[in-house]
Amino acid sequence: MQEIKIFSPATVANLSCGFDVLGCCLENIGDEMRVIKNSLQKVRITKITGQDLPMEAENNVAGVAVISMLEKLKEKQGFDIEINKRIKVGSGIGSSAASAAGAVYAVNQLLGTPYHAMELIPFAMEGERLASGNPHADNVAPALLGGFSLVRSYDPLEVISLPCPEDLRMVILHPLIEIKTKDSRAIIKQSVSLKKAISQWGNLGAFVSALHTNNYELLGRSLVDEIVEPNRSILIPYFQELRSISMESGALGFGISGSGPSVFSMCRGDEDAIKVKRAIQNFYENKGIEFDLHLSRINPYGIKIL
Secondary structure: OOEEEEEEEEEEEOOOOOOOOEEEEEEEEEEEEEEEEEOOOOEEEEEEEOOOOOOOHHHOHHHHHHHHHHHHHOOOOEEEEEEEOOOOOOOOOOHHHHHHHHHHHHHHHHOOOOOOHHHHHHHHHHHHHHHHOOOOOOOHHHHHHOOEEEEEEEOOEEEEEEOOOOOEEEEEEEEOOOOOHHHHHHOOOOOOOHHHHHHHHHHHHHHHHHHHHOOHHHHHHHOOOOOOHHHHHHHOOOHHHHHHHHHHOOOOEEEEOOOOOOEEEEEEHHHHHHHHHHHHHHHHOOOOOOEEEEEEEEOOOOOEEO
16 A cells, blocks of 8 residues: 555543543544655655644654654655644543554554554554653553553553443533643642542442443442542533533533543433533533534544545
8 A cells, every 4th residue: 555544533531540541432533644655765744734733743743653663663664644633632532642543553554564553552652752741551542442441551561452331422522722731730749648549449440340341330430530630620611510410411420531621421322421412512502612512432443444
């Protein structure tokens, strides 16, 4: 192949109980990318639509991710990357991850798949390093692998794919304000009490168990964050009101998507998800804040070729 076009999905990271280690892949929200071989032996960003992002490969998360991959392979082949950026920057649903993961996936395909999906994660993480200063995998892993991903260890990197109950739905509200991941990380406390840590460990373990057993009620009870959410939630307009409305409308649980400002409501089935979406829309329409609102299944496959 000389070129390839792909869809790279949005993701929800942290999922309340799994800061920097847990994430899931969304189905109908994402970027489209086109990658073409060139004869210049260099990586170029040749076109970006939808968002104002750096065109220099060294300053673009997609370019940085691909460069790191080609250096590892000692590959001289050059590539032109076009990005139709449909995930807004700073939205909290894995904008930088979609670009980085999508780029390395596409280049890997054009090179004859020297790596399998799991092996692409470290290269995509280099894009996250550029975006936030921290090479985390909780967005790029589910984008590449689909479904739910758990990062058991960063050194050495070990990522585990988790099962996905079929009826899970996510309602995503994105208030159209930008919270940069670097700024959102800056307000996180660097130490926590043993009591809160124990509570968080329990919720994360219960969440993983609930995915394996299709226990929707336990999933909801596990979506609790006593460590990061108390600080980050103050950056999101009407966060507590949104939580109340979501839960009263039938959501299993509610939390911050990634670093925010997007929030997610996890629901069981389309009927409850539609109720939650409608209630959130009715509440937020009168607050003077522009917003995007999505309802999505969990995407079990991740990035796909178009």
